[in-house]
Amino acid sequence: MKRTALITALFGASAITVGAAWAEPVEDTLIINEETELTTWTDAPAAVEGALPEVISGWHFRGTETRAMQADDFDNPGMIFVEQAMDAWNTVEGEAGKSCASCHGDAEDSMKGVRAVYPKWNEDAGEVRTLEMQVNACRTENMKAEPLKYTGTDMTSMLALISSVSRGMPVNVATDGPVAETWQQGKELYYTRTGQLELSCANCHEDNYGRMIRADHLSQGQINGFPVYRLKNTKLNAVHARFKGCVRDTRAETFSPGSPEFVALELYVASRGNGLSVEGPSVRN
Amino acid sequence: MTMTRRSVMVMGAGAFVAFGLPMRASAAGEDAIAEFTGGADMGGEGLTLTAPEIAENGNTVPIEVDAPGAEAILVVAMGNPTPGVAEFKFGPLAGSNSASTRIRLAGTQDVVAIAKMKDGSFVKASSNVKVTIGGCGG
Amino acid sequence: MADNVKPRVKAPRKASAGETVTIKTLISHPMESGQRKDADGNTIPRSIINRFTCEFGGEMVIDVTMEPAISTNPYFEFQAVIPDAGDMKFTWYDDDGSVYEETKSIALA
Numbered sequence: 001m002k003r004t005a006l007i008t009a010l011f012g013a014s015a016i017t018v019g020a021a022w023a024e025p026v027e028d029t030l031i032i033n034e035e036t037e038l039t040t041w042t043d044a045p046a047a048v049e050g051a052l053p054e055v056i057s058g059w060h061f062r063g064t065e066t067r068a069m070q071a072d073d074f075d076n077p078g079m080i081f082v083e084q085a086m087d088a089w090n091t092v093e094g095e096a097g098k099s100c101a102s103c104h105g106d107a108e109d110s111m112k113g114v115r116a117v118y119p120k121w122n123e124d125a126g127e128v129r130t131l132e133m134q135v136n137a138c139r140t141e142n143m144k145a146e147p148l149k150y151t152g153t154d155m156t157s158m159l160a161l162i163s164s165v166s167r168g169m170p171v172n173v174a175t176d177g178p179v180a181e182t183w184q185q186g187k188e189l190y191y192t193r194t195g196q197l198e199l200s201c202a203n204c205h206e207d208n209y210g211r212m213i214r215a216d217h218l219s220q221g222q223i224n225g226f227p228v229y230r231l232k233n234t235k236l237n238a239v240h241a242r243f244k245g246c247v248r249d250t251r252a253e254t255f256s257p258g259s260p261e262f263v264a265l266e267l268y269v270a271s272r273g274n275g276l277s278v279e280g281p282s283v284r285n
Numbered sequence: 286m287t288m289t290r291r292s293v294m295v296m297g298a299g300a301f302v303a304f305g306l307p308m309r310a311s312a313a314g315e316d317a318i319a320e321f322t323g324g325a326d327m328g329g330e331g332l333t334l335t336a337p338e339i340a341e342n343g344n345t346v347p348i349e350v351d352a353p354g355a356e357a358i359l360v361v362a363m364g365n366p367t368p369g370v371a372e373f374k375f376g377p378l379a380g381s382n383s384a385s386t387r388i389r390l391a392g393t394q395d396v397v398a399i400a401k402m403k404d405g406s407f408v409k410a411s412s413n414v415k416v417t418i419g420g421c422g423g
Numbered sequence: 424m425a426d427n428v429k430p431r432v433k434a435p436r437k438a439s440a441g442e443t444v445t446i447k448t449l450i451s452h453p454m455e456s457g458q459r460k461d462a463d464g465n466t467i468p469r470s471i472i473n474r475f476t477c478e479f480g481g482e483m484v485i486d487v488t489m490e491p492a493i494s495t496n497p498y499f500e501f502q503a504v505i506p507d508a509g510d511m512k513f514t515w516y517d518d519d520g521s522v523y524e525e526t527k528s529i530a531l532a
Contacts (some may be wrong), residue, residue: 095506234494344481367491370490384500
């Protein structure tokens, strides 16, 4: 027996075992509250034609217990924040004396489908808006209230509320027309290697999804489940905060949450998940 | 599969990174158990401790204890800096002598449950939980 | 009192006399373990919910002693026998002396 093989046998055994066990996304079906079946694994949309054979929600890359936690609204700790956001939805703030509910009524009806199409073009403002930008535009322009911090708890909870009422609806962001230029910029960012490790988004999430990077099981990096309740930090995590974490892990200076670069990246990455169900707030490790 | 010395070393390191070093069981864990049992002998039948073999994150590990006929169940994480986790005392209106919760584990270690039965005897169950520590932040 | 503490309880609205029902509870709480350090290296003092009880009509269902190893946003699932219509009372006791309460009425089916 060669020395190298022996060392592998001694030290590598457990890593290999786990690697093999976890190498592939798990085949399972996500049904929320025993009634809403979500599309978590589907045909590749136009945005990833030729790059990915299928698109798979990050849910399939997580362990049994984590997947189960998302299948029931009571077990899903992200729903605590949805309830807190419902209180905020009905709370009057700002000089205009309005709450979200003053204009939008019941979030369950008025916000249905909204998450699925963001980021999207805003004709009046002449810009691509993320849902966070739209919430803050509402607050500053209509409520005359202070904007919320882009990745703060109040904003992320509000996004969880808005996402939760669209769960099960397919992500369907536009990639053409007035957003085409921003989408292209996002695509370029996705494939640009950054940092001392010289990694692009694609190096991990397109070339190596399903494999282990150290102890992490790489997913496709889909964002249909955001905001995400992470077991790691036991709170809701915003898309741009996740982008920042990923870019930082490549040992690069990151863009800021809410920056034009991350808005473009969000639009592009969202379009890579067109066809997957809105899942937010999802549960991940 | 061809392996270079370097790749083997990386994998070897990976094994430790993946599971962390097993936590050393502390005397405090044994003390907590002794306090609960008064040093009595513990049987091995009649208590089911359900815990994942591999926890994706040590911050939130779901566990369940179930011991028909138990008065109380103590849960101890032997490798945590403070090993105590919870003690469940079942009242007259308990529908079963079982409970589920989510716990923190500082690393790979044994989770131990001890049930105090109504006849005064004790039963012990133990489960090794491997805790993975991911490198990707966010 | 920790900020934004919000109890959630899942219990059936109705049960038949003598029925065993499943109860789930979750409360938003950081459960600061006393093991963590802040950016300056100072230990963040322990601040947890240390006890949880569930009673029905004044009789105990479950009484849980909680240690810092219980995760953030403590979750419990257990079973209760419902002898008759009545109120189920849930109580969480915080290290800082705060008490959080929730009550669910259960009717006979």
